[in-house]
Amino acid sequence: MDACRADGLSPVICSAYRTREKQERLYQAEVERWQDRGYSQDNAKAEAGKAVAIPGTSEHQLGLAVDIVDINNQHLDETQESTEVQKWLMEHSWEYGFILRYPNEKSEITGIIYEPWHYRYVGREDAEQIHTLGVCLEEYLEGTF
Ligand SMILES: [Zn+2]
Numbered sequence: 620m621d622a623c624r625a626d627g628l629s630p631v632i633c634s635a636y637r638t639r640e641k642q643e644r645l646y647q648a649e650v651e652r653w654q655d656r657g658y659s660q661d662n663a664k665a666e667a668g669k670a671v672a673i674p675g676t677s678e679h680q681l682g683l684a685v686d687i688v689d690i691n692n693q694h695l696d697e698t699q700e701s702t703e704v705q706k707w708l709m710e711h712s713w714e715y716g717f718i719l720r721y722p723n724e725k726s727e728i729t730g731i732i733y734e735p736w737h738y739r740y741v742g743r744e745d746a747e748q749i750h751t752l753g754v755c756l757e758e759y760l761e762g763t764f
Contacts (some may be wrong), residue, residue: 620687622715623707629690630704633736637679646671669732684720685738700735708738713750716743725755 623630636645637645649671653663668704678684686695687700698703700723709719718741741749741756754764 622711623672623704624629626707628704628707630687631690632685632686632692633695634679634686635684636682637677639674639680642672642677643674643695646674663694669726672731678720679735680741683741684737685717686734686736688736695734695736697733697735704737709735712727712738713740713746714743716740716746718746718749718756720756722755725758728757729755 620630620632620669626755627675630648632713646667648666651689653666658666662714670682672676679686687704687708688695688699689704690696692702698711708717712718719735720737721731723733725734726732739756745759749759752759752764756764
């Protein structure tokens with residue numbers, strides 16, 4: 620955060636550690652959003668799980684993830700990727716042990732939508748490898764690259 624600010628940018632952490640209760644509330648609200656659109660409970664849960672981690676599986680609940688946005692665009696959507704803060708983070712986060720956890724075009728592998736704001740700590744060495752190889756965490760851990 621200090622290095623990003625030193626380059627004249629304004630990153631904002633909008634989500635960090637979450638309790639299980641908080642994750643359950645977020646997940647349940649997302650399930651209800653899909654049910655309101657006419658989805659059955661099972662289908663609503665399947666859709667909700669692509670955008671909000673099932674309680675017990677969130678990296679925020681684990682304490683290893685932060686959502687970071689640009690002060691000039693605090694929307695959690697794909698417009699985030701073209702902000703100056705995200706461009707900076709995508710280039711430099713590995714230097715601090717963080718990876719962009721749910722990259723574009725990896726949703727089929729991660730099971731999670733593209734989230735150009737969600738960064739996970741994996742440690743400096745692994746973050747550098749993942750960044751250099753251009754793979755997602757699943758590919759890296761399974762050696763499928
Ligand atoms: Zn997140």
